Amino acid sequence: NLHTPRLLAANSQAALRYAAKQRVPAERLFLLANVVDTDGFRPPTSRPSGPLRLLSVGRLIQSKRFDRLISLVARLRLKLNCEFIVTLVGDGPLRDNLRAQATALGLTPSVIEFCSSTADMAPVYQHADAFVMTSELEGTPNVLLEAMASGLPIVAMNVGGVPEIVHPGENGMLVASDDEGGLDAALEQLIRDPQLRSSLGQNGRAYAQANHSLERLATMLSAMYERTLAKRPARIVAATLESSAG
Numbered sequence: 001n002l003h004t005p006r007l008l009a010a011n012s013q014a015a016l017r018y019a020a021k022q023r024v025p026a027e028r029l030f031l032l033a034n035v036v037d038t039d040g041f042r043p044p045t046s047r048p049s050g051p052l053r054l055l056s057v058g059r060l061i062q063s064k065r066f067d068r069l070i071s072l073v074a075r076l077r078l079k080l081n082c083e084f085i086v087t088l089v090g091d092g093p094l095r096d097n098l099r100a101q102a103t104a105l106g107l108t109p110s111v112i113e114f115c116s117s118t119a120d121m122a123p124v125y126q127h128a129d130a131f132v133m134t135s136e137l138e139g140t141p142n143v144l145l146e147a148m149a150s151g152l153p154i155v156a157m158n159v160g161g162v163p164e165i166v167h168p169g170e171n172g173m174l175v176a177s178d179d180e181g182g183l184d185a186a187l188e189q190l191i192r193d194p195q196l197r198s199s200l201g202q203n204g205r206a207y208a209q210a211n212h213s214l215e216r217l218a219t220m221l222s223a224m225y226e227r228t229l230a231k232r233p234a235r236i237v238a239a240t241l242e243s244s245a246g
Contacts, residue, residue, distance in 0.1 A: 012161030043151030055128035060092030125150035153200035171204035
């Protein structure tokens, strides 16, 4: 069948499970995990002093649920005695709505900062103490891998391919997609416990290096090409080799 690829690559097990439900044969499925530059994204020599800094990054659209993040920040500001600052990095159609929501909840620019995306994100991660993702829909987000490579502990919703890279108690904290109380509790625990932030961040860095570094890409691509070529009829492989020799 000319319209059916010999191998279908996806960047998460969740995507592969979806493909299997669409009756794509298991032998035609291949996991090609996302990679991140773990040399470019790395922890700073020391975290900045001052109030704790929380970071969230993404396009300002409904599925990212930054409205949920802003409400969470307002609740925790009332509950906790410690100071913390939130930086929200991204562009999109909901920027004005989100700014208005923050203002209505009494969150001044000194509490929650809206920043546009930048080509060089490494310093942004290095200036943070923890990373928060409140999305209701995700694949396997590169921003989580960048945050991990930068040594940041993670609080994220258990959606899409996120649980494949965020392992509770090891490199981050996962919350059910409809559990806002659980999200409050997880972030509160992370804010109150510097040792937990440190251990989760270190483990996240090690996980990103071991499983999602650029060095892993060559190995994964080689395995994918080998599987693809192994599925080609011998006469096609022979024709390819003859063409190369000529």
